[in-house]
Amino acid sequence: MLNIHKPDPAINLDEIKQLTGFSKTTIYDHIKNGKFPAGFLVSSRARRWMLSDVEAWLKSKREQSA
Secondary structure, three states, X not given: OOOOOOOOOEEOXXXXXXXXXXXXXXXXXXXXXXXXXXXXXXXXXXXXXXXXXXXXXXXXXXXXXX
16 A cells, blocks of 8 residues: 655745734744744744644644634
């Protein structure tokens, strides 16, 4: 049997802003306060997040508000 994995792309800040509706400042404030996934640096000035991490965060927020 083939073991086919669903791709889990790394997404950038603009994509995070679209998914969450948050501004850059709010995102980085949440990261600083441990309220949002920190992602990882791909260079000294570029950060990326795994889509699955952000989706899991969004799901937890939906469940908390239900």
